[in-house]
Amino acid sequence: MRDDVQAARxxxxxxxxxxxxxxxxxxxGTPAHVLKTVRAVRRAGAEVEVVEVDLAAAGRPLGLxxxxxxxxxxxxxxxxxxxxxxxxxxxxxxxxxxxxxHRPVLVEVHGLYVxxxxxDPAARxxxSRLxxxxxxxxxxxxxxxxxxxxxxxxxxxxxxxGANRVSVLYPGLDTAEFSGFAGPPRRxxxxxxxxxxxxxxxxxxxxxxxxxxxxxxxxxxxxFRVGLAISRDAGTAExxxxxxxxxxxxxxxxxxxxxxxxxxxxxxxxxxxxxxxxLPDNVNVQSKLGLYxxxxxxxxxxxxxxxxxxxGGAPGCVLxxxxxxxxxxxxARAASDEDVARAAxx
Numbered sequence: 597m598r599d600d601v602q603a604a605r606x607x608x609x610x611x612x613x614x615x616x617x618x619x620x621x622x623x624x625g626t627p628a629h630v631l632k633t634v635r636a637v638r639r640a641g642a643e644v645e646v647v648e649v650d651l652a653a654a655g656r657p658l659g660l661x662x663x664x665x666x667x668x669x670x671x672x673x674x675x676x677x678x679x680x681x682x683x684x685x686x687x688x689x690x691x692x693x694x695x696x697x698h699r700p701v702l703v704e705v706h707g708l709y710v711x712x713x714x715x716d717p718a719a720r721x722x723x724s725r726l727x728x729x730x731x732x733x734x735x736x737x738x739x740x741x742x743x744x745x746x747x748x749x750x751x752x753x754x755x756x757x758g759a760n761r762v763s764v765l766y767p768g769l770d771t772a773e774f775s776g777f778a779g780p781p782r783r784x785x786x787x788x789x790x791x792x793x794x795x796x797x798x799x800x801x802x803x804x805x806x807x808x809x810x811x812x813x814x815x816x817x818x819x820f821r822v823g824l825a826i827s828r829d830a831g832t833a834e835x836x837x838x839x840x841x842x843x844x845x846x847x848x849x850x851x852x853x854x855x856x857x858x859x860x861x862x863x864x865x866x867x868x869x870x871x872x873x874x875l876p877d878n879v880n881v882q883s884k885l886g887l888y889x890x891x892x893x894x895x896x897x898x899x900x901x902x903x904x905x906x907x908g909g910a911p912g913c914v915l916x917x918x919x920x921x922x923x924x925x926x927x928a929r930a931a932s933d934e935d936v937a938r939a940a941x942x
Contacts, residue, residue: 606642608642610674611637611645611682612649612680612681616631629682629706630646632767633704634646645673645676647667651685654689663689664692667690671690678700678702679702680704681738684703687738702742703740704741704744708748732752732756739761743762744880745764745879766902771886774887775890779860784821784861785850790819791819792866793822793864793866793931795869796871797862797868797884798826798884804872806824807840808871808918809840809923811920813842813924814920814924815920815921816924817928822848823847823865824848825850833850862891862893866893866894866930866931867927868895869895870885870896870897870898872918875900895930896923896929897914897926898918899915899918910939911935912936912942913936914926914936
């Protein structure tokens with residue numbers, strides 16, 4: 597864009613995403629990240645128009661043609677100077693229209709397909725191989741790619757994408773409400789005086805490692821409680837505890853309701869936990885890590901992917917191999933060692 601045009605009016609960004617849940621839904625994962633990004637870009641002074649593409653409709657008879665036509669119509673209406681697309685499947689639907697409209701396209705990759713190994717949690721060997729074969733050549737047609745981890749960037753560059761066409765942007769927007777939280781801390785229900793609380797925040801997808809966390813809980817000494825602040829789409833608290841094998845007497849699962857619930861829960865925990873398993877496609881960095889760090893609480897995490905590079909050596913974090921006994925020891929130290937807690941607050 598010419599400098600004089602850019603100076604005359606704000607940059608217009610078309611934020612392209614798969615269909616978002618209805619307003620008021622308890623959004624997690626990609627939808628939550630998209631909306632956080634929209635707010636951040638608007639605060640930076642740009643005008644943002646959200647463009648949703650219906651991936652489900654594209655799979656029905658004549659649905660692909662309708663989805664392509666709708667994407668072209670919506671992009672033309674948005675009158676964007678640049679398109680910020682979340683994921684390679686929405687990118688596939690808007691690419692033809694973007695080229696016709698001569699709009700540069702930035703694709704943010706939330707995850708990369710790597711061939712699954714049989715026996716991995718949620719393994720999809722055939723689907724992962726097909727998706728991997730399509731993903732690389734398509735991303736090569738983007739003007740620039742945002743990766744959510746160094747490990748993701750390395751995979752893209754190794755796959756043939758020029759290093760100058762990939763940037764790393766760790767998620768974790770809107771962390772001020774956690775770093776600047778001034779309200780009263782909230783202990784998870786059921787926590788008794790003197791009991792130490794290790795809190796996990798997120799969903800119950802296989803790559804989150806809740807089965808590993810449940811196995812580690814069985815190796816924790818008495819006096820520790822695991823808190824699970826989970827999204828409503830994860831199911832009832834009772835179902836989550838039963839599905840993953842958590843000890844009901846030492847576990848509290850709850851659904852944060854208000855905007856202040858989550859910062860208060862993090863402030864009231866003794867340690868924050870992320871038990872990512874060692875999966876070949878577990879190469880992104882989730883926004884929960886930004887919230888964990890902003891809260892100033894000790895962190896216990898597995899040393900997989902970029903977590904080793906980001907948290908390794910940080911005195912307020914305790915890393916462990918993705919193994920129940922090692923993770924239990926990391927949780928116990930993070931929740932009990934005052935030196936770790938003091939370092940986390942700095």
